[in-house]
Amino acid sequence: MIEATLARSAATARRRLLDICFPVLALGILCAALAALGALIADVWGDGASRLSWDFMTGFPSRRAADAGIWHALTGSVFIILLTGALAVPIGVATAIYLEEYARRGLWSKIIEINITNLAAVPSIIYGLLGLGLFVRALAMGRSVLAGASTLALLVLPVIILSTREALRAVPGSIREGSYALGATKWQTVWYQVLPVALPGILTGTILALSRAIGETAPLITIGALTFVAFAPDGIWSPFTVLPIQIFNWVSRPQQEFQVNAAAGIIVLLVLLLTMNATAIWLRDRFQKKLT
Amino acid sequence: MSASIPIPSLAGIAARGAQPAIQGPPKVQAEALNFFYGETRALQDISINIQPNVVTAFIGPSGCGKSTFLRTMNRMNDIIPGTRVEGKLLIDGTDIYGHGIDVVSLRRRVGMVFQKSNPFPKSVFDNIAYGLRVNNMDGSRAEVEERVEQSLRQAALWDEVKDRLHDSALAMSGGQQQRLCIARALAVKPDILLMDEPASALDPIATQRIEELVYDLKKDYTIVIVTHNMQQAARVSDFTAFFWLGKLVEYDRTQKIFTNPGEKTTEDYVTGRFG
Structure with missing residues (x-):
């Protein structure tokens, strides 16, 4: 049977x-x-x-393809992305904490939520135009690293807010209750219990958002990042260029030698991106191990 | 089918319910307490005097309001939006819903253990030290270590975890996690310990350990325990309150509730005829 x-x-x-x-x-x-x-x-x-060679990595732009290097664009990209992170992460995480933990659920929070989701879908060139009008002109930052980073910060802010909110929402309510029941205040609960648990998710979302920003070309061209700068940026007011713009510049030249430069530039950009993503994964695993 | 089961009616049950005759001031005193989730009235005119240094069990079918009432005692319901309390709830004579009440200090004094054990994803040591830290009770490192050991001993957990205080609390068994949650609550020196079905997710042996612990702790604490398990209520508690449909139907010495209840509804519930 x-x-x-x-x-x-x-x-x-x-x-x-x-x-x-x-x-x-x-x-x-x-x-x-x-x-x-x-x-x-x-x-x-x-x-x-x-x-790819040491000379290429540390060289500056040149009219002769064989002499041209990428140091100015590489430092520009790194500088821009660090500043973008420094601007967008604190604001984005703080906004998400407010919306998720403090704000009353109501019509206003719904409207804000929908608008943040919409902002995440706005084409990057529109952020470029906003940056040009607001940071470059109205706030007179000029075509500086600061203006570029501020523009990119606006671009990644919605993504950081959304991923941070997701990470906060995934923290079990029982942990919050346990903390409150011991006499912890709301801030103590958020700071000591909720944020550490949410941190891997916040980090992953943030670094993926910054990885997106590092490949952005359109908004930076719009605000007037130079396609030919012969120096590495030396401060937040310095003019700058970034890897994608330099690659774009080389690709648009007719000479074959510059096409080779562009390909080498793409390799550098890809390595930078993969390094950032690997860092994200490493950080996430490190924090998750600590917690379980 | 349903006609054959006598569902008792609330008509005729006095709003105050029966009250046991006891001397001495109560630890917790509710006076005509009403609780609302939005428009839903989850507690109706609850009046009860809970005695110090005894175990009081709340029994009743699901949704009868026993957990809701438990959570009004440390104002955990405040976290839920759209809730409202009417009436008085006095602890040592002070209305905890009155003006100028600091909810944070209230929750330090009225500890709580939840149905599902909820250790923080940290080490055993940090789980207990956290309560000390947030309440500014952490003096020197030695003082914290002493308090951690003391709490773990009180919760009968010290011998099992003393060699792995810095391992993750999540690596422990379910029963150990629940006793850790009890130790964590005791560390901040509460007077009252609220337990919301603390053993419902545990196996019989772990349950027995929790029950023994409850019995040992009552000399130092006032314990209120919500349980679905009537044998458990009969075993651990001195007084039992029976809730039904948001009302306190009967409140008396446990022995009386289980052997000679005053209300027909109580008798039907404790004998398993409904609920």
């Missing part, structure tokens, strides 16, 4: 087949996506690897 019910039958064959089909399909799609990425990297590597 038992044997009869446990034996494979035609009735279960279809279900078993479907059960196998789905993972095979998913694996196929994953492989296709990875293959596309791999092909892209291999192609860029083939074009630009020969140009």
Whole structure:
């Protein structure tokens, strides 16, 4: 009797087949996506690897492709992204904490929430125009690192707020209750209990947002980041350029040698991006290990 | 089918319920306490005197208001938006819903243990030291260490965890986690300990340890325990309050409630006829 019910039958064959089909399909799609990425990297590597050298990394722009380097754009990108983070992370995290932990749930918080979601979807060039009008002109920051970083900070702010709110929302209510029941104030509860638990999620969201910002070209061109600067930025008021703009500049030249420079620049940008993402994963794992 | 089960009616039950005859000032005193979730009246005219240094059990079917009433005693319901309290709730003669009451100090004095153990995702030591820190009770490192050990001993957990105080609390068993939560509540030196079904998620052995602990702790604390388990109420408590549909139906010595209740509804509930 038992044997009869446990034996494979035609009735279960279809279900078993479907059960196998789905993972095979998913694996196929994953492989296709990875293959596309791999092909892209291999192609860029083939074009630009020969140009990668210490001189290229530390060199400044030149009319001769063989002399041109990327130091000014690399430092510009790093400087911009650090300043963007310094501006956007405190404001974004504080906003999320307020909205999630303090603000009354009502019509206003709904409106604010919907608008933040909408802001996250606004095309980056529009932030560029805002930055040009607000930071470069009205606040007279000029075409400086500060103006660029402020513009990018506005761009990533909604993403940081949304991911921080998600991370805060994922903190179990029982932890908050446990803290309140011991006589902790709201701020103590948020600072000592909620934020540490939410930190891995906040970090991941933040670094992914900054990774997006580092590849942005349009808003920085709009506010007038220079396509030809012969120096590394030396302060927040300094003019600057960034990697994507430098790459764009080289790609648009007719000479083949500059195309090679562009490919090498892309490799540098990709390495920078992957380093940031790896840092995000490392930080998240480190904090998660500490907690469990 | 439903006609064969006699569902008792609330008609005829006095709003105040029966009260046991006891001398001495009560620790907690509710006077015509009403509680609202929005428009829903979850507690109706609750009046009760809870005695110090005894265990009082709240029993009743799900949704009868026993947990809600428990949570009014440390104002945990304040966290839920749209709730409202009417009437008086006095602890040592002070109305905790009156003007000038500091909720944070109230919750330090009225500790709480929850149905699902909720240790913080930190070490055993930090779980207990946290309450000291937020209440500015953390003196020197040695004082904190002493208080941590004392609390863990009170919760009968010290021998099991003394060698791994700095390991994560989440690595412990469910029963140990719940006793850690009790130790954590005791560390800040409360007078009253509220327990909301503290053993409902535990196995029989862990449950027994919690019950023994409750019995030991009552000499130093006033304990109020909500339970779904009537045997548990009979085993650990000195007084029992039976709640039904947001009302306090009967409140008396546990022995009387379980052997000779004054209300028909109570008798039907404790004998398992409904609920």
